[in-house]
Amino acid sequence: MKKITSLGYDVVFEDDLNELQSFLIDHDYSQLLILVDRNTNDHCLPVLQASIPDILDYDIIEVDPGEENKNIDFCIGVWKTMLDFGADRKALMLNLGGGVVTDMGGFAAATYKRGIDFINVPTTLLSQVDASVGGKTGIDLDNVKNIIGTFTQPQAVFISTVFLKTLDDRQIRSGFAEIIKHGLIQDKDLYNKCRSLTLPVVPNEIVYESVQIKNKVITEDPTEKGLRKILNFGHTIGHAIEGYSLVNDQSPLLHGEAIAIGMICEAYLSHRVNNLDDTELEDIVQYLKAVYPAYSIDPSIYPVLVDLMRNDKKNENNQLGFALLRSIGDCDYNKYVDEDLIIESLDYYRNLTK
C-alpha cells in the first residue's frame, strides 16, 4: 500500500480495499450514497460491497455510462435521488466509476445542501491517473465539456488494482494516454518506461508515478493560474475532436483516443513554434500512431473543431492558448497559436493517417 498526499487528503494505492474499509469505519457518516453507472454496478459494486462495514446504511444511485450522459439532466436525477433518500448534511457520497461518475458525483455532492463530503473510487485506468487528484468536479452543458463545476477536494481517493481487471484493452489504452502525457510534459524517464511496456498490462508502479507527477503540478497551482495548464497538453485540440466525435460518430472516440490525436497535433505545433526538435517529434508521433487507431478528419469539419476550441473554458480574451512541449519531459503554457497553424496541425495529422 502506498499513499500520495494531495490537497488536504490522501490518494491510497492498494491491491485490495482494506484502507477504504478502514476509512468508512473510522468516520462517523450518517449514511452512505454510492454512485455507480451500469458497468460499475455490474462489475465493481459486488467487489466494493464486501468492504462496506455492517454499521453503515447505504443506498445506490445509478446513472447511464458514457460521457454523453455527464450532463445536467443526469445531475438533476442524482440530486433528486439524494433528496428521495433523505440524505442530510452528514451523508457521504462514494463515487464508484470512471471520470463521468467521479466528476458528476463530485459536483452533485459539492452542491447538495451547499456541500456534503465525498470520496472517489476510480475504476478505470483513465480516472485513476487523471481524475484522482486536482479537485475538479463538473458536468458538460451543450456538449461543452466540464463547463459547469467546482474545485472541491474529496475526503480521500482509493486506487485499487482490483478494478483494472474489469477493463478491456481499448479502455486501458485510453487511460494510458494520460500516463504518456504526464511523461511528455514532466518526466522523460516515465515516457521511456511507457514506450517499453507491452499493453494492456500497466504495472501499479507506473500508475503511481503518473499520479505523483500530476499531484506535484496541481499542488503547486491548485486553481490553474499557471503551471497547471501544462496538463492540458494535447487537450485543446483533443477535446474539440472528442466533442465532435461524441455528437457525430456512431461509436465515438474514447477520451484518451482523442487526446492521443490532440497530442500528435500539439506536438506538431510544439515543433513549429516551440523548438521541439525533429527527432523527438518523430519519436512521439510514431509511438502514438502505434498505440492508437487512426481517425479520419475531413477538412470540412475544421471550422467546427476550431469553434469547439474557442469555447474551451481555458481560453481568455478569445485567444487559443496551448500547452506546448519544448522537449520530451519539458512543457510551456500560455502559448498562443494562430488559427492557420492549428489547421496546419490538423492537416499534419490527416497526412499521417492517409
Place this chain on the structure above:
Amino acid sequence: MKKITSLGYDVVFEDDLNELQSFLIDHDYSQLLILVDRNTNDHCLPVLQASIPDILDYDIIEVDPGEENKNIDFCIGVWKTMLDFGADRKALMLNLGGGVVTDMGGFAAATYKRGIDFINVPTTLLSQVDASVGGKTGIDLDNVKNIIGTFTQPQAVFISTVFLKTLDDRQIRSGFAEIIKHGLIQDKDLYNKCRSLTLPVVPNEIVYESVQIKNKVITEDPTEKGLRKILNFGHTIGHAIEGYSLVNDQSPLLHGEAIAIGMICEAYLSHRVNNLDDTELEDIVQYLKAVYPAYSIDPSIYPVLVDLMRNDKKNENNQLGFALLRSIGDCDYNKYVDEDLIIESLDYYRNLTK
C-alpha cells in the same frame, strides 16, 4: 460611505454608486455580465449603467422575477447565456436584484467554468439586509428551497439607497421585518430605533446597523452549526405561513409580512417557554400589528401549517426547533416546542386580529 468587512470581502454602503464604479475601474475583468430580472431591468439597470466605466464591455442576462423561478431551469438558461456571451474565467458577474437574483446569480457564477468572480448589488431592502452577507448561493429543486447551492463569498457587495426609491411601501415594510428581527434577537437599541421610525423611509444607518448584526452572527458561525440559528427567529412559523400563502392566496403574503406573523407567534412561544416577560411581549406584538396588515388564519389550516413546519430542512430528527427570545435583544436557539403549544401560538395570533 461606510464599509463592513465580512468573510474576506467588503459590504459597501453608499448613497450613490461611486464605490461600485471604482471597484470596476480598479479590477481587471475581461468582461461584465449583469444579471437582472424584469423589474430591475426596467427600474435599476438604467441607474447602474451610468456607473459602468466605458472601458468595460457588458452583457445583460435577464431572468423572470419571483421565487418560483429560482430553479434549475432558469439557472441552465443563465449558464447557456454566459456561454453564448463567451464569458471566460476573468469575467465578472454582477447580480442586480433581490434575493432570487443574488442567490441564483451567485450559484451560476460559483459553478461556471469552476467559478468566476461575482459581486452583488441588492436592490430590495430585504436582500440588502438579508442576502448581503453569509455567502449562501442557491436554487430550489422540486419546490425544496435552496437545496442546491454552495457557500461562496462574493468579491464585494454594494448597498445603495438609490435603489430603495424604486420600491413601493409594501416592499419596504417586507424588508423591514428582517431589520426588526435583527433588533429583537441581538440589539434592543436597534429595535427601539425601528420603533421610532416613520415608514416607508428607512435611513441607511439603520440598514448598516442591521447588516452589522447579521455579519457578526454569521462570521462567528459561517456554516450554521449553532449561533447562526438565531437568525431563524420568526421563520419556523413564518416560512410555513409564507409557503401556504404562496399556494393558496391570489395575492400571496410577501416574505417579511409572513415573518412578522411568525415573529408574533414565536414571541408568544418565547413568553410561554423562554421567560420573555409580559411587557416585552405586549410591546413586540403591538408594534408588529401596527406595521403589518392582519392575515386571516382559519383553524382548519393548522394541520397544513404544522406539516409545512415539519418539512423545513433545518429540522433534525423530526423535532421542531425554534429560535426563541429571552428578552428583547437576546435570543436562544434549539428550543423544542410541542405541537399543542404551536397551535396555541397560532390561536394567539388569530385572537389578536379578530
